[in-house]
Amino acid sequence: MFDHVVVGVSDYATSKAFFLMALEPLGIAVVHERPGGIELSSDGKTSLCLLHTEEKPAHLHLAFVARNRGQVDAFYRAALDAGGSDHGAPGLRPNYHANYYAAFVIGPDGHNIEVVCHEPEA
Known part of the structure; x- marks a missing residue:
């Protein structure tokens, strides 16, 4: 269902340390980091991303996985049609x-709603 979830955090260093320590027993570790942002995963397929923000409350970014590019296109049209x-x-x-x-x-x-396909064009 989900590809990744992005969560805004007000104190990046504290949140990073907390999630790394709390999720380490589950095999979740850093897969990518950039200034003010980190991506955590246990399988390299689904991830939790922490992003420093001053926004309160931070808008949510939800990314759903698609099986093919046609589903991405269909989501976009349907989402616009839905308002x-x-x-x-x-x-x-x-x-x-x-x-x-x-x-x-x-x-x-x-909220930023994304649908993503990681597969090459069929």
């Missing part, structure tokens, strides 16, 4: 990886 706002049309996001095909929509409460 969502465009936040990134379907397309490749090679800054993440070569086959990262995603679409982004802002939902009714301001």
